[in-house]
Amino acid sequence: MLRMSFSGLAERWQLFVGATLSVCLGVALVQSSLLLLISAATLDPPAGLSPAERLHFSDSAEASVALLGVTLGFSTFLAVFIISSTFAFTVAQRRRDLALLRLVGGGRRHVRRLLVGEALLLGLIGTATGVPAGVAVMALQTRLLVGFGFVPDGFTGQWRGWILGASAGVGLGLALAGVLVAARRAARVRPLDALREPDAGRVMTAGRWLTGMFFAAGTVALIILAPVGGAAGGQALTMNVSLCAAVALSLLAPVLVPAVARLIPAAGVTGMLARANLRDEVRRSAATAAPLIVLIGVVFGQVGASASFAAAGVAEQRRGTAADLVVETTGPGFPAVAGVASFSSETETPVRITTGRGDTADTLIESALVVEPAAFERAHPGSGSLQALRGNAVAGGPARERFSRGDTVTAHFAGTDHTLPVVAEVPATIGGGAALLVPVGLLPAEQLAEAPTRTFVTLAPGADTARVTAALSEVGTVTGVDDWLRADAEARTSTSDNIMLIVLGLGGLYALIGVVNAVVIAAAARGREFAAARATGLTRPQVLRAALLESSAVTVIGVFLGALAAAGTYLAVLATTSAVTGTATLDLPWSLMAVLAVGAFLVTGLTSLLTSWSATRAAPVSLLGARE
Amino acid sequence: MTTTPTPTTTAVALRGVSRGYGRGATAVRAVDDVDVEFRRGTWTAVMGPSGSGKSTLLHLAAGLERADSGRVLLGDTDITAASDNELTALRRTRIGFVFQSFNLIGSLSAEQNVALPLRLARRRPGRAQVRQALDAVGLGDRARHRPRELSGGQQQRVAIARAMVTAPEVLFADEPTGALDSTAARTVLDLLRAMADRGQSIVMVTHDPAAAARADGVLFLRDGRLVDHLAGAGAREVADRLVALER
Numbered sequence: 001m002l003r004m005s006f007s008g009l010a011e012r013w014q015l016f017v018g019a020t021l022s023v024c025l026g027v028a029l030v031q032s033s034l035l036l037l038i039s040a041a042t043l044d045p046p047a048g049l050s051p052a053e054r055l056h057f058s059d060s061a062e063a064s065v066a067l068l069g070v071t072l073g074f075s076t077f078l079a080v081f082i083i084s085s086t087f088a089f090t091v092a093q094r095r096r097d098l099a100l101l102r103l104v105g106g107g108r109r110h111v112r113r114l115l116v117g118e119a120l121l122l123g124l125i126g127t128a129t130g131v132p133a134g135v136a137v138m139a140l141q142t143r144l145l146v147g148f149g150f151v152p153d154g155f156t157g158q159w160r161g162w163i164l165g166a167s168a169g170v171g172l173g174l175a176l177a178g179v180l181v182a183a184r185r186a187a188r189v190r191p192l193d194a195l196r197e198p199d200a201g202r203v204m205t206a207g208r209w210l211t212g213m214f215f216a217a218g219t220v221a222l223i224i225l226a227p228v229g230g231a232a233g234g235q236a237l238t239m240n241v242s243l244c245a246a247v248a249l250s251l252l253a254p255v256l257v258p259a260v261a262r263l264i265p266a267a268g269v270t271g272m273l274a275r276a277n278l279r280d281e282v283r284r285s286a287a288t289a290a291p292l293i294v295l296i297g298v299v300f301g302q303v304g305a306s307a308s309f310a311a312a313g314v315a316e317q318r319r320g321t322a323a324d325l326v327v328e329t330t331g332p333g334f335p336a337v338a339g340v341a342s343f344s345s346e347t348e349t350p351v352r353i354t355t356g357r358g359d360t361a362d363t364l365i366e367s368a369l370v371v372e373p374a375a376f377e378r379a380h381p382g383s384g385s386l387q388a389l390r391g392n393a394v395a396g397g398p399a400r401e402r403f404s405r406g407d408t409v410t411a412h413f414a415g416t417d418h419t420l421p422v423v424a425e426v427p428a429t430i431g432g433g434a435a436l437l438v439p440v441g442l443l444p445a446e447q448l449a450e451a452p453t454r455t456f457v458t459l460a461p462g463a464d465t466a467r468v469t470a471a472l473s474e475v476g477t478v479t480g481v482d483d484w485l486r487a488d489a490e491a492r493t494s495t496s497d498n499i500m501l502i503v504l505g506l507g508g509l510y511a512l513i514g515v516v517n518a519v520v521i522a523a524a525a526r527g528r529e530f531a532a533a534r535a536t537g538l539t540r541p542q543v544l545r546a547a548l549l550e551s552s553a554v555t556v557i558g559v560f561l562g563a564l565a566a567a568g569t570y571l572a573v574l575a576t577t578s579a580v581t582g583t584a585t586l587d588l589p590w591s592l593m594a595v596l597a598v599g600a601f602l603v604t605g606l607t608s609l610l611t612s613w614s615a616t617r618a619a620p621v622s623l624l625g626a627r628e
Numbered sequence: 629m630t631t632t633p634t635p636t637t638t639a640v641a642l643r644g645v646s647r648g649y650g651r652g653a654t655a656v657r658a659v660d661d662v663d664v665e666f667r668r669g670t671w672t673a674v675m676g677p678s679g680s681g682k683s684t685l686l687h688l689a690a691g692l693e694r695a696d697s698g699r700v701l702l703g704d705t706d707i708t709a710a711s712d713n714e715l716t717a718l719r720r721t722r723i724g725f726v727f728q729s730f731n732l733i734g735s736l737s738a739e740q741n742v743a744l745p746l747r748l749a750r751r752r753p754g755r756a757q758v759r760q761a762l763d764a765v766g767l768g769d770r771a772r773h774r775p776r777e778l779s780g781g782q783q784q785r786v787a788i789a790r791a792m793v794t795a796p797e798v799l800f801a802d803e804p805t806g807a808l809d810s811t812a813a814r815t816v817l818d819l820l821r822a823m824a825d826r827g828q829s830i831v832m833v834t835h836d837p838a839a840a841a842r843a844d845g846v847l848f849l850r851d852g853r854l855v856d857h858l859a860g861a862g863a864r865e866v867a868d869r870l871v872a873l874e875r
Binding site for chain 2: 012097100102103104105106110192
């Protein structure tokens, strides 16, 4: 049986190269993300740091753990989806081979064993190549992380021995899981199918309907829940909408593809042929569209959501700031300057906070803002009353997640634990910020000595802006509030772009390779079909044109359904921003989305041309004569 | 040889077998209440115009399709309601197939193709046994060739060797010469004749009167019903009978 596996591999190399590549890259991506996540989570601060510097270091390490956690989740999702769908497709493409095996006396058990044997072999090759590829991917991801400042300088991904086991589990496990479901179905192939034109079989099984509807229902549930989830929870739920919707749509693609294909104009003989092929070969069309739906859905959804949340954060910041100038200094304290009517000095510092008690106790480093409550209220309209914020009390900041008014938290500073009541809270924001507002005088001065301080200055009526600015320049960096808001907006957008690049960059590339894979696998089995078309009187260019038209149509459908999945995320974005900030915000990076859509067309078009060109190289008669 | 001699003289029997396709207005009765016995040790050809149901008859007799009604017997075994596993086991041991499209596995050598049914039956394929099967079809020197390196006639002979390696009770052949030129066809027919003379039961569907004339008897089918029978007829007589049917 293994001999047959081996020789089967040689015969249908495109199928197997595609499947192996999907395993190799999936393993590489998951391995790299996992190693980086572990490295960031176990990162020790370098020796010789002051306590404040150590806190800063841990704070930035915690942020990178969160970022890498999302990257790992996303890589795993893609690996599961692409590997399992590629393997299922390769099985579907070999229906006739398997029927032949049944015809000469192969039992269902044999078919299953053959397919599982192949999956093991391909999974093994994919894992063996994926592990070294993962080392290269890790070097690349580390450079991105360091370059964008998401990890402390000198951060390196560390190799762990056990990762070999984890990667083997990912590669072999996913290959096997992908094949097991498909193999059960394939084993039911009737021997007689070997004598007929390979019948696609029923594509939409009850199981597929059920799973598809399950994910569709999940999508709707996420859209409904997102605005209820609060600022942080809502954003996290929103990001998952397009993942869920893309899976639902790719499962339901066999129903949707022919429906959308009807909209494509059937002009000329090539148009007619392409349209007929699309509707007839539902499995092939759906399998080619699936990775595209996921790629477009996820990337459109994520970058759209990220840009919209950044825009909502900017608008929120603008509404919540009432000042003329912003002064940036180091350490607390702000001098009295003539012409200044009022100012709110805000010093930001990380604090180690424990919430909950006993088993549920949870310690994290949170960002605290040292404020003068009355001044803060004036400089930030809409923040509510902070009158109770004095002495040993604290208030919930705009980015609090783990506590609210009425709770107590334990803060660790000046060498001991302090139990502090949360007596007030400001409205939560989309854009984040500090988790905790602390009154002046609570934290020890030496912790704040090096902390960045931002002071919002309101000028006295009739004061000369230039003169006050000049006077304040002695203290720190002075910026007009409009310029400061603009720079803040740019910084937020750039951070959100960089995060998207780290989370989606390599994953998107992987999904794109999945698309190429599907096109190549689909064309690999079409030699005879092309030959028949040419024997009927079509010229080679006409056949190529029909194939190109067909792949463009599948791309249109894939991009359309992907955009539909992303639209689910946009709905959730509108609901969430409306619930949190009061204004529904949607801001889409059109140029990036256009580049991706055009790129998808180029890639599928070129791949389809190349594969159909190579499939039509031989004279048609030589392919039609004998079946083998 | 694992076949045990059975007392009956019938290799395959169909009793009141019907098989239809489609529903409502498009319904077709491909095989309509057919009673037929294929005798052990004889070569029977089944002929008829296109769409007369001859391939369906063959598939029903071989257990590749299920009858809507009636019974199918292979020797003493009633295979009408056999499970998929039972039918699979039958294909491995008691039934051999040869088709118009040779249906060899392209990635395997001639030798490996021939050994496949034995391997599937978990019998260690003896080198000699495989070689003998290939020698019997005159291809002992082509054992290591892939199907695509062989001519059509040679591929069909490999397919016959593959069907015969398990020493089946019945060999089913569907247009075995349909894709071959006349010289290659003659070689294949000579081979089948020699097998039948040694006592092999063969059921063959064909279009070709010359092929049918080599069989011991010819059955004629029209519109799913058995309409005629000839024994020991020549090609001319078979052709005339066929033309008369198509009129």
